[in-house]
Amino acid sequence: MPEIDPYDRLKEADRKSNEYPFSLLSKPDDGQITRRELKQYYVALNDPQQEKILFNGSHQQVVILDQWPGERGIFIESNDSRVPLNLSLAMLTYILTYHQIHPSFLDAVFAFGCRADDHGPGVSNFQPLLLNDGKTTTSISGRIPALGRSGKEIQHSLLLRSVERSHQGADATLRSWSMGKVAIHHFFDVETGRSVWIIVKDNDMFRQRFKTDTQLFPSTTHDSAGRPWSVAAAFEMSLERYLELLKWCDEDWRHYIVDLRKMVSDQISDAKTAQSKLRRHFGEPQAAVASGNHHTNGSTTARLRWNVKSELTSLEASSDLGSTHVDRFHELFERIDRDTLTMDLSVGTLNALVDYYDHLAQPGNVTGPLEGKIKEMVAKFSFRACQTIRNMESEQKQLEFELNRASEAKVQFVKRLDSHSTYRSQRLETYNYDSTREMQRIAINTEGKTKSVHFITVITLISLPATFFAVSAFTSSHAHLFGFSGIVYWDDSESNGGLKIRKGPRNLFVLLCYVVTMVIMVAWLVASWRRRIVARFRAARGRAQNRPYSPIEMV
Structure with missing residues (x-):
């Protein structure tokens, strides 16, 4: 076939x-x-x-x-x-x-x-x-x-x-x-x-x-040097074409690195400006205390709390600004890492290409019209290609330098930001502590006033019988003026007259006075007992969560 x-x-x-x-x-x-x-x-x-x-x-x-x-x-x-x-x-x-x-x-x-x-x-x-x-x-x-x-x-x-x-x-x-x-x-x-x-x-x-x-x-019949066309000339021209293509890998990196260097410098400058803004907050608490020493105790406390609250607002804004700069640093690192990896991979590809042609140039690997000529042509190609590779490696080192420069600036900035965060936490703790003490003071005052009101209420209710007796004594002698008589009255109608008690008004007094008094006292005792139970429960929960117990939770 x-x-x-x-x-x-x-x-x-x-x-x-x-x-x-x-x-x-x-x-x-x-x-x-x-x-x-x-x-x-x-x-x-x-x-x-x-x-x-x-x-x-x-x-x-x-x-x-x-x-x-x-x-x-x-x-x-x-x-x-x-x-x-x-x-x-x-x-x-x-x-x-x-x-x-x-x-x-x-x-x-x-x-x-x-x-x-x-x-x-x-x-x-x-x-x-x-x-x-x-x-x-x-x-x-x-x-x-x-x-x-x-x-x-x-x-x-x-x-x-x-x-x-x-x-x-x-x-x-x-x-x-x-x-x-x-x-x-x-x-x-x-x-x-x-x-x-x-x-x-x-x-x-x-x-x-x-x-x-x-x-x-x-x-069509001669190469660029005027020589008759041949396979060797075609191969040499092919290598020249390759070198022109490979220039693309290197030609724009130097201009890009100039712009990158400017961006890194701008970011470092902005970070230093932000650091100076963060540093200004560390003297404000003392100034706040000094500014409140000329007032009365209550006014001083209110003024200090207002100053600390204003400071916390400013610190919060500064923290947001610091986080923004950290994010910008991370974006910059990501870009430089990507660029470095891209260049590293390209350098590896070009090295593999050069090694491939160097292998072809070894005696016996390529036969025919190129045999005996390919070695010299490949040597020229490899030399010029390696120049491009060396340029890229130099630019890669510049990328690494910019990365290290930005990394050092970021480390310093993060240290300042961490100090700022620690300071902000301390000020927030101080503010919460002062607020807790103020709420405790208000709770104690409120509790004292509540006890006073309850005490007055109980005394008033207990004193109602005496009051009622007094009213009864008054109304018994002036019943004709008000249309009723009291619980106790003086009976002059009989020879053995004296003080008498009317059962109807007496029962009404017991129902309205003693029963109401007992209900209020029982409700007060139940509320006091429940309050103590809740306080013990919250204290136990606070210990279980490894946090200090705040008496303000009792209120």
Whole structure:
């Protein structure tokens, strides 16, 4: 059975591009990718929620630039960092199938789209296509001469993040900066010099750089130095292109750090101003006491309580101000930590890229037209790439310095804020203690007055019989004036006359006088007994809760 031509296999795969990454021509037993990995990428790519976040099917715009023979740039963009990409799932799978792109590139693509964690560092990674026994490059598409594919290629992808000024001409503040990202897949055929770049970005920055940097675009038959075109020249141009792309990782950090340094200085200055405001409160209690010494005792107590209450209000406002500054410090720390992590991941990705090319430059790893020439070209590339890495490491140290500077200022501020909180607690305790004593004094006075009223009431009720007798004596001799007579009267009608008692008025007196007196006395005794029981219960509860018992709870 004749073997199917690779080009025909590719056309058949293109017709089934919706099955990507199963549409790759490389079989699982080729050692490049396992069927389990293919299934994982397929499920992740065809997830309906993922498709909604990542793709904008209504606005499909993929820019393809063929700059010189053998180089193709494919630019997938979006209108903003938090909106879907301007293509559909079907268009992406067709591009990846036609160029036989390794599905590990999807790890970088998934960082884009309408995601809530747009400002997070995400994962900056480097994914090279494995070398076959470390001796030569391999291909997942095989040899397709009709498309200039020899089957020996360099293929890798990476995701990089860096700061970008989101608004050109904006004020020099951190609000004008955002965290940008770019996903790059690079394919280079070491036999034919064919090169493919797939770049995913949330704006057209990289596309414009490809178009405007004339030093990187040679004529159709000669390179920029006028030399006849060759695979070695194409590879050298590919490395130059890479260096231009890598500049993006470093070029804006120095400007961002200037704005960050200004923000840290402003925050430290504001914190010092707040510290001076907190410090002013520590002399106010003595001033309050001194201002009240010229009044009477009652007036002094009221004045001191008013001063302490006013001071507590001021301390509460100062505490809120201090908490605001602490929150601003935490936001600043979170930003710097995120920036440091982003830069650290980017440096790691660039180091992995340099190590990968250094490995390719080892004798015997790349054969064909580049053999014997790749080492010198890679050495130049590594040197310049390491310069970018060293610049980023230097800027990373500056970020760490700003973090330490802000951290030291925050420690000093928190110490002052803790002292302020302790002082405020002491003043609040003093205020509560004075208020408790004042309430106790009022309760004692009220209790004394209540006892006096009760005592007067009892004496009055007990004295009612004598009063009634006096009234009776009066009314008995003047009954004709008021129409009634008293309990006791003098009987002159008989020879043995004398004092007599009328039973009806006497019974009425006993009912209205002694019964009411007994009811009041019993109610008073019950209230006094209940009050003592409640006081003992609250005291026991206070001891159980490990807090001092306040006599004011008795009232």
